[in-house]
Amino acid sequence: MQSLSNRKKVLEQKPMSFWERIYLPAIAKGLSITIKHFFKKIPTVKYPEEIRPYSKNFRGQHSLKRDEQGRERCTACGLCALSCPAEAITMIAAERTKEELHLYREEKYAAVYEINMLRCIFCGLCEEACPKEAIYLDGKHVTADYLRKDFIYGKDKLVEPKFDITKLSQTTNN
Numbered sequence: 652m653q654s655l656s657n658r659k660k661v662l663e664q665k666p667m668s669f670w671e672r673i674y675l676p677a678i679a680k681g682l683s684i685t686i687k688h689f690f691k692k693i694p695t696v697k698y699p700e701e702i703r704p705y706s707k708n709f710r711g712q713h714s715l716k717r718d719e720q721g722r723e724r725c726t727a728c729g730l731c732a733l734s735c736p737a738e739a740i741t742m743i744a745a746e747r748t749k750e751e752l753h754l755y756r757e758e759k760y761a762a763v764y765e766i767n768m769l770r771c772i773f774c775g776l777c778e779e780a781c782p783k784e785a786i787y788l789d790g791k792h793v794t795a796d797y798l799r800k801d802f803i804y805g806k807d808k809l810v811e812p813k814f815d816i817t818k819l820s821q822t823t824n825n
């Protein structure tokens with residue numbers, strides 16, 4: 652039958668020559684390729700013992716930032732969630748009370764803030780959309796896990812740890 656692509660090749664079955672029948676040249680050729688690879692630089696990185704330096708543009712795990720007084724910057728405006736092409740971000744907003752002035756910078760804050768790391772494509776659009784400089788993809792990469800539910804990161808994993816304000820003022824004074 653006529654081939655549609657016209658790329659069909661007719662294979663000729665020539666009788667093998669003497670050298671082809673003894674296989675020795677083919678074995679020597681194969682061995683020479685193997686030996687050549689012994690002296691080549693190995694491109695494999697033995698992770699996790701060996702870690703390649705990260706690129707300056709590396710986007711890792713998100714972190715929700717605090718201001719200079721240690722208060723959460725996020726105001727639960729939802730812009731990051733709206734800009735996310737993977738619909739990986741969800742949140743529930745709450746009103747700040749008088750007693751919570753030291754915890755949250757804005758009148759509204761995210762009582763719940765979750766990112767589904769299995770959906771996230773680390774595009775960085777949430778970081779760009781945030782008007783409060785509250786979210787950055789400046790962490791390391793997301794670690795492997797066994798269950799899908801463990802890839803939904805809440806505030807316990809996302810909010811950056813509290814820092815010592817006295818130390819910060821000392822470093823800025825120096």
Ligand code: SF4
Nearest residue numbers: 735771772774775777
């Ligand atoms: S990095 Fe991109 S995909 Fe991931 S949460 Fe942000 S906007 Fe969504």
Ligand code: SF4
Nearest residue numbers: 725726728729731781
């Ligand atoms: S992280 Fe930024 S963009 Fe997202 S809800 Fe908080 S303040 Fe808004």
